[in-house]
Amino acid sequence: MAADPSMADWQGAIDETYFEERSRRSAARAEPVPLHSPMPSELAERWTHVPAAALDKMTTPEATLEKMRRRRVAWENASGGIKTLSWPEIIAQPPDPPPTIRPGVPKVGVTVLAGAPKAGKTLLASQWALESGRATLLVIEEGSLAGISYRLRRQADALGIVEPQVHLALRNRLRLDDPEALKRLRDWVDWEEIKLVVLDPLNRLHGADENRPSDMTRVMDAMAELAYGVFTSVLAIHHLSKPSAERRGDIWDRFRGASSIRSGTDANLVMDATGDTVHLVGEFRDAEPLSEWMELDRDTLTFRPTEAPEAVVKVDPTELRTFVEGRGQVIGKQVMDQFGVTKVTALRALRALGCDEYLGLRNTLTFSLGVR
Numbered sequence: 001m002a003a004d005p006s007m008a009d010w011q012g013a014i015d016e017t018y019f020e021e022r023s024r025r026s027a028a029r030a031e032p033v034p035l036h037s038p039m040p041s042e043l044a045e046r047w048t049h050v051p052a053a054a055l056d057k058m059t060t061p062e063a064t065l066e067k068m069r070r071r072r073v074a075w076e077n078a079s080g081g082i083k084t085l086s087w088p089e090i091i092a093q094p095p096d097p098p099p100t101i102r103p104g105v106p107k108v109g110v111t112v113l114a115g116a117p118k119a120g121k122t123l124l125a126s127q128w129a130l131e132s133g134r135a136t137l138l139v140i141e142e143g144s145l146a147g148i149s150y151r152l153r154r155q156a157d158a159l160g161i162v163e164p165q166v167h168l169a170l171r172n173r174l175r176l177d178d179p180e181a182l183k184r185l186r187d188w189v190d191w192e193e194i195k196l197v198v199l200d201p202l203n204r205l206h207g208a209d210e211n212r213p214s215d216m217t218r219v220m221d222a223m224a225e226l227a228y229g230v231f232t233s234v235l236a237i238h239h240l241s242k243p244s245a246e247r248r249g250d251i252w253d254r255f256r257g258a259s260s261i262r263s264g265t266d267a268n269l270v271m272d273a274t275g276d277t278v279h280l281v282g283e284f285r286d287a288e289p290l291s292e293w294m295e296l297d298r299d300t301l302t303f304r305p306t307e308a309p310e311a312v313v314k315v316d317p318t319e320l321r322t323f324v325e326g327r328g329q330v331i332g333k334q335v336m337d338q339f340g341v342t343k344v345t346a347l348r349a350l351r352a353l354g355c356d357e358y359l360g361l362r363n364t365l366t367f368s369l370g371v372r
Contacts, residue, residue, distance in 0.1 A: 055067060055070075068086055068089070098266075101128065101132045101196065101233055102128055103292070104267055104284070107233055108228065109227050109228075109285075110227050110234045110236070110265045110267075111233065111236070111265060111266060111269065112202070112235075112236050112238045112261065112265050112267075113238065113271070114237075114239060114269070115240055115271030115273060116240050116242075116271075120271065120303065122143075124271065124303055125235055127159070127303060129198060130152075130156055130166070131159060132195075132196060133164075134165065134195035134233075135192065135194050135195050135196070136164075136165060136167065136196040136197070137188075137189060138198045139172070139185075139198065139200065140168065140169070140171070140200045141174070141200065141201065141204035141205060142171075142201065145168075148168065151301055152166065154300060158297075158300030158302050167192070167194070174205055176199075176205050176206045176219050176222040177208050177218055177222060182226065185197075186229055189226065189230050195232055196232065196233045196235065197226065197227075197232055198235045198236075199234065199235070200237040201238065201239065202219075202236040202237060202261075203238075203239065210256070210258065210261075211257055211258055212258055213258040213259060213260040216261050217260045220260055220265070221264070223236060223264075224264065238256065238257075239256050240255065240270065241254045242254075250343060252268075265285075266284065266285045267284045268284075269282045270282070276296040276298065277294075277296075277306065278293070278295070278296065278303065279291070279292075292305070293305065293306050293309075314341050314345050314349070315339045315341060315345065317352070319339075323335070324350075325369060329368040330366070330368075331364050331365065331367070332365065335349065347365075355368060355369055
């Protein structure tokens with residue numbers, strides 16, 4: 001039996017347009033386009049005219065995709081707009097971990113880089129932008145044009161970059177919690193095919209209460225919409241709180257503002273600076289924790305890798321051994337209280353002593369010497 005000419009025409013036109021569009025998008029973005037991405041208008045219109053009976057007879061991947069799309073639309077209409085992905089659509093994503101611009105900064109996603117005032121956050125962000133070779137938009141709400149130009153020129157000269165793809169939006173009073181302002185920013189980033197957006201500093205780019213989780217959730221959602229909506233990397237500059245008696249242990253305790261800032265990202269980075277030496281630590285949604293040491297070269301205004309400084313011994317090994325042997329097993333909090341040190345120092349001292357470590361009662365990290 002001869003094939004239905006009308007069905008063959010539909011199939012050929014749809015296949016050709018579908019693959020052309022996916023190839024164009026993949027080449028432009030240098031990354032796979034998710035199967036649930038919106039169809040180009042021309043292709044969607046052609047699918048609209050394909051009757052369900054004819055579609056049922058088609059067996060190509062594109063026809064299968066359209067069948068799933070129609071089922072999903074029907075379900076969304078029936079369920080009040082709940083959007084879902086099928087298993088084939090989920091596993092259509094690349095099997096590797098999400099790619100990064102550099103360790104700690106995903107190509108598509110939201111990153112917050114935090115540090116104390118004058119720790120070099122803006123310098124480090126602009127250096128990463130220059131080194132990435134990607135089209136970058138610097139959204140900066142503080143500082144002068146002369147100062148920013150001077151720093152960027154010094155860095156570009158030191159890195160040997162003649163004409164970087166960097167755009168600057170200086171003191172535009174952009175507000176991420178303003179839907180119209182967010183739409184204008186998103187449209188411009190999409191039109192110019194910007195691959196990295198630096199927001200500096202975060203607290204000047206919204207009118208929300210930084211300490212209210214519900215307020216900051218909206219701000220973080222806006223950054224996520226920008227990142228995932230146009231397949232770009234968003235890097236926001238944030239501040240750490242000053243050290244205090246309550247915040248002397250884990251550096252993440254000094255992350256300023258509501259917890260929704262830290263939880264609403266794909267990556268969090270902290271610059272722990274002592275003079276010109278910086279310890280960059282990171283936590284990620286889809287990667288292992290990061291620990292890098294770097295040093296600021298004040299002549300070039302760039303950071304270069306350096307060795308970790310030799311740790312200062314704050315816990316006497318002999319006293320610690322006596323303490324652990326006397327108790328049989330200890331947890332970090334007991335060492336902190338006994339020797340008056342931070343959690344990081346206590347754990348480092350226990351590991352340097354050669355203690356076995358394991359999860360004890362209530363999944364608490366526990367240390368002992370010898371056979372348990």
